[in-house]
Amino acid sequence: MIDLYLPLIWAGIIGFGVIMYVLMDGFDLGLGILYPFAPDDEARDVMMNSVAPVWDGNETWLVLGGAGLLGAFPLVYSVFLPALYIGVFLMLAGLIFRGISFEFRFKSSKNRHWWNRAFCWGSAVATFAQGAVVGAYIQGFAVEDFVYVGSAFDWLTPFTVLTGLGLMAGYALLGATWLILKSEDYVQAWAYRITPKLLLAVLIVFAIVSLWTPLVSLPVRERWLNQIHLIWILPILAFVCAGMLYRSVKRQQEKLPFVMALGLFIFTYLGLIASKWPVIVPPDYTIWDASSAPESQLFLLIGVVFIIPIVLAYTAWTYWVFRGKVKVGEGYH
Amino acid sequence: MELDPLLLSRLQFAFVVSFHAIFPVFTIGLASYIAVLHGLFYKTENPAWDRLALFWTKVFAVVFGMGVVSGIVMSFQFGTNWSNFAQATSNFLGPVLSYEVVTAFFLEAAFLGVLLFGRHKVPEGVHLFAAIMVAIGTFISSFWILSANSWMQTPAGFEVIDGRFHITSWMEAIFNPSFWYRFSHMGMASFLTGGFVVAGVSAWFLLRQRDVEANKKALSMCLWLLLFLAPAQAVVGDFHGLNTLEHQPTKVAAMEGNWETQSNVPLLLFAIPDQDAQTNHFEIGIPSLASLILTHHTDGVVPGISEAAPDEQPPVAIVFWSFRIMVGLGFAMIGVAIAGLILRRRDRFYQSPMFLKVLVGMIVSPFVAVLAGWIVTESGRAPWLVYGVMSHAEGVTPSLTGAMALFTLIGYIAVYSVVFCVGVYYLTRVVRNGMLEDPEETQGEVERPKRPFSAVHTPFDDDDSDMQGARS
Numbered sequence: 001m002i003d004l005y006l007p008l009i010w011a012g013i014i015g016f017g018v019i020m021y022v023l024m025d026g027f028d029l030g031l032g033i034l035y036p037f038a039p040d041d042e043a044r045d046v047m048m049n050s051v052a053p054v055w056d057g058n059e060t061w062l063v064l065g066g067a068g069l070l071g072a073f074p075l076v077y078s079v080f081l082p083a084l085y086i087g088v089f090l091m092l093a094g095l096i097f098r099g100i101s102f103e104f105r106f107k108s109s110k111n112r113h114w115w116n117r118a119f120c121w122g123s124a125v126a127t128f129a130q131g132a133v134v135g136a137y138i139q140g141f142a143v144e145d146f147v148y149v150g151s152a153f154d155w156l157t158p159f160t161v162l163t164g165l166g167l168m169a170g171y172a173l174l175g176a177t178w179l180i181l182k183s184e185d186y187v188q189a190w191a192y193r194i195t196p197k198l199l200l201a202v203l204i205v206f207a208i209v210s211l212w213t214p215l216v217s218l219p220v221r222e223r224w225l226n227q228i229h230l231i232w233i234l235p236i237l238a239f240v241c242a243g244m245l246y247r248s249v250k251r252q253q254e255k256l257p258f259v260m261a262l263g264l265f266i267f268t269y270l271g272l273i274a275s276k277w278p279v280i281v282p283p284d285y286t287i288w289d290a291s292s293a294p295e296s297q298l299f300l301l302i303g304v305v306f307i308i309p310i311v312l313a314y315t316a317w318t319y320w321v322f323r324g325k326v327k328v329g330e331g332y333h
Numbered sequence: 334m335e336l337d338p339l340l341l342s343r344l345q346f347a348f349v350v351s352f353h354a355i356f357p358v359f360t361i362g363l364a365s366y367i368a369v370l371h372g373l374f375y376k377t378e379n380p381a382w383d384r385l386a387l388f389w390t391k392v393f394a395v396v397f398g399m400g401v402v403s404g405i406v407m408s409f410q411f412g413t414n415w416s417n418f419a420q421a422t423s424n425f426l427g428p429v430l431s432y433e434v435v436t437a438f439f440l441e442a443a444f445l446g447v448l449l450f451g452r453h454k455v456p457e458g459v460h461l462f463a464a465i466m467v468a469i470g471t472f473i474s475s476f477w478i479l480s481a482n483s484w485m486q487t488p489a490g491f492e493v494i495d496g497r498f499h500i501t502s503w504m505e506a507i508f509n510p511s512f513w514y515r516f517s518h519m520g521m522a523s524f525l526t527g528g529f530v531v532a533g534v535s536a537w538f539l540l541r542q543r544d545v546e547a548n549k550k551a552l553s554m555c556l557w558l559l560l561f562l563a564p565a566q567a568v569v570g571d572f573h574g575l576n577t578l579e580h581q582p583t584k585v586a587a588m589e590g591n592w593e594t595q596s597n598v599p600l601l602l603f604a605i606p607d608q609d610a611q612t613n614h615f616e617i618g619i620p621s622l623a624s625l626i627l628t629h630h631t632d633g634v635v636p637g638i639s640e641a642a643p644d645e646q647p648p649v650a651i652v653f654w655s656f657r658i659m660v661g662l663g664f665a666m667i668g669v670a671i672a673g674l675i676l677r678r679r680d681r682f683y684q685s686p687m688f689l690k691v692l693v694g695m696i697v698s699p700f701v702a703v704l705a706g707w708i709v710t711e712s713g714r715a716p717w718l719v720y721g722v723m724s725h726a727e728g729v730t731p732s733l734t735g736a737m738a739l740f741t742l743i744g745y746i747a748v749y750s751v752v753f754c755v756g757v758y759y760l761t762r763v764v765r766n767g768m769l770e771d772p773e774e775t776q777g778e779v780e781r782p783k784r785p786f787s788a789v790h791t792p793f794d795d796d797d798s799d800m801q802g803a804r805s
């Protein structure tokens with residue numbers, strides 16, 4: 001009994017952790033991707049200041065994702081990481097450079113352009129690698145007897161390149177709508193201008209991926225096409241979000257674009273899960289195959305159900321403390 | 334030459350974890366020190382404590398930040414290079430590392446923000462509370478990670494089913510036989526690190542007659558702490574060694590350079606271990622002393638390295654010499670602490686340039702001792718990953734090729750070199766600027782939390798005045 005339900009509960013917790021990471025680190029990575037296109041250096045200050053207080057906490061969700069997978073679904077950890085070996089390295093290197101440039105950009109004047117570059121490239125590389133992970137997940141992995149047996153670049157295919165670029169567009173969209181919320185004046189006007197373009201890019205990638213996925217993955221094709229069921233509501237909701245996002249930008253609303261961008265991500269993410277469920281290491285292994293021992297999942301669950309709400313409370317508190325607009329020329333430094 | 338993914342993975346793991354370890358070992362000690370400084374200021378209202386707290390918080394911010402970026406890498410290493418090991422031990426390591434994230438990392442992250450940036454945003458008491466919570470967070474973190482490591486050294490509370498470890502008793506597994514020794518030895522190592530760095534930097538300021546009042550206080554405090562800690566560390570280390578003798582006799586044999594099981598084993602001061610010939614060259618030692626230390630009898634029998642087959646022996650020379658470096662530095666630390674006590678008469682401890690220079694030099698010693706200690710511990714357990722149960726070769730990722738491992742090894746070395754150079758360069762600038770007035774106040778800047786480095790407002794690459802404009 002408990003063996004049946006624990007993996008389900010854990011799938012929920014890990015799923016929650018992953019989307020938390022994607023949404024929260026997504027908008028700050030997205031600002032990095034938009035960096036070179038910003039109107040001027042002052043706008044860049046605003047962009048960085050708008051995420052400065054929170055990016056570090058955002059990234060802790062990634063660490064939780066890593067450790068949580070090891071604790072609850074070790075098969076995912078021990079297949080994905082070897083399979084994505086080079087990609088993981090690139091992602092970590094990107095995150096490191098981006099992390100330190102965050103810190104040192106403001107302290108440099110002569111060398112500032114280097115830190116601008118490190119921030120942009122770090123964010124872009126890390127995002128591309130994460131997007132490629134999504135593509136590789138849809139493709140599936142060569143696993144025999146619970147061990148990855150593929151080679152170093154199986155994860156790098158035209159399909160994963162597309163998902164990598166798609167996620168870059170997606171995070172940039174999140175970043176732009178976040179900037180609408182947090183900035184004003186010409187910076188905000190710029191964000192309003194680029195948002196529809198980014199939305200268009202996201203929708204194009206979304207369409208190509210949707211047409212392509214059934215070709216690279218048979219089970220996905222069967223899931224979506226064999227019978228029409230409830231899951232079709234997810235892409236529909238995603239499109240509704242996209243439409244609302246467009247309309248709210250046209251009407252110059254400030255909060256709604258960001259909320260709708262979040263919605264677009266959430267429904268796409270749920271659609272992705274629905275394509276695979278309950279498989280967690282495609283093509284063959286389900287959440288039950290991938291689980292750690294029940295006593296381990298239980299031991300961890302007891303702590304996590306108490307602690308995660310407290311963590312969420314901290315997080316909400318920090319966002320609350322730093323609510324409001326970031327002004328040009330104001331800010332920290 | 335054939336590239337060996339196993340060897341390269343070991344080198345990579347040793348490199349990334351050693352790099353990471355440098356930062357926590359300092360932040361753990363420093364966090365507590367900062368909490369104490371805040372507490373003293375809260376109680377006495379003496380501004381010297383406040384200035385010290387502010388200054389050391391700046392240093393802390395940089396070091397903590399480097400600990401975070403290198404730590405994120407660590408949490409993926411088990412999967413990328415040691416996937417069989419990760420899969421086999423996940424039932425224990427997974428929950429333990431996850432508990433570390435939820436109990437320690439989030440706690441540190443949240444209260445760090447308040448500590449670094451909340452000075453004027455929260456009441457003084459809350460600020461003190463934040464400092465204490467950060468210090469506690471670093472300890473919770475080391476609790477979990479050292480439990481994980483100790484379990485790999487002295488596994489307990491488990492059974493192996495189908496090649497995977499299943500935990501039968503969480504108490505026995507978490508509080509495994511070597512845990513308390515390792516936890517206390519490492520905790521004290523962190524305090525020694527914090528103590529020697531603060532003492533060294535204070536000495537550097539005193540040599541230049543800067544902020545004499547505050548630095549005198551800091552130095553005096555540190556010397557009292559070190560006087561107590563340095564000898565205590567040697568005692569704890571001795572107990573730790575006895576515990577190791579019980580569970581990993583081959584490691585102790587390698588530390589002593591003792592090849593054959595025998596009585597009246599000398600304590601070697603110098604030797605060149607020769608693994609091929611299974612013997613030492615150029616031995617210089619004190620007769621029977623090793624037997625006395627390890628068994629409390631001069632004629633006690635001490636197990637030798639040859640008890641293990643040659644292919645199950647650790648790299649003796651590395652273990653032997655690392656151990657001597659650690660213990661040697663440990664005694665040097667005791668010596669310095671005692672010298673400090675003697676110089677205290679007539680207040681010469683802050684006036685003798687000689688002593689102050691020695692203290693400046695000692696700044697690196699705890700870092701070297703810590704790395705040497707870890708090398709003893711980790712190389713000494715070779716070829717085992719989980720002692721006696723799983724070897725390095727069994728744990729490595731099967732799909733990993735030599736070329737892949739070489740690529741990332743070079744990659745990490747390159748990335749970390751940049752991070753390290755930037756960080757150290759920047760830290761020296763923070764120290765050089767010292768306890769000058771706090772730019773934070775003079776500029777009335779908006780404060781931001783959770784940004785380790787940004788608590789530090791020292792300009793990065795130059796002092797030129799257009800800085801202000803550029804930073805706006």
Ligand code: HDD
Nearest residue numbers: 060063357360397400401404405407408438471474475478
């Ligand atoms: C004795 C202490 C100790 C040891 C042996 C280690 N760490 Fe560590 N680690 C810390 C003590 C610490 C810390 C003091 O808690 C840090 C330093 C800076 C920080 O943010 O927390 C940290 C940071 C840190 C972070 C970043 C946390 C964040 O995002 O806030 C991660 C993911 C890890 N560590 C993971 C590891 C792993 C997988 C290790 C072993 C292989 C390891 N650490 C060894």
Ligand code: HEM
Nearest residue numbers: 342343344346347350351354478481482707708711712715
């Ligand atoms: C933070 C301080 C630490 C340092 C400086 C350190 C250092 C080292 C070194 C030098 C090696 C290489 C030994 C060899 O291959 O001959 C090693 C191996 C290893 N250590 Fe640690 N270690 C530390 C903490 C930990 C912790 C906390 C864990 C686990 C929770 C751990 C897990 C391992 C593993 C899995 C290996 C085997 C891989 C290898 O041989 O390189 N280490 N460590």
Ligand code: HEM
Nearest residue numbers: 515518522567570571574577660663699702703706707710
């Ligand atoms: C002065 C006498 C000292 C003695 C007798 C001593 C003894 C030991 C022993 C026997 C070990 C190996 C334990 C094992 O692997 O089973 C060890 C490890 C270690 N030592 Fe020391 N030590 C001394 C001083 C120091 C000092 C001064 C530092 C640092 C400031 C230090 C830091 C470490 C660290 C970090 C480890 C590895 C972690 C661990 O296994 O606890 N030691 N020590």
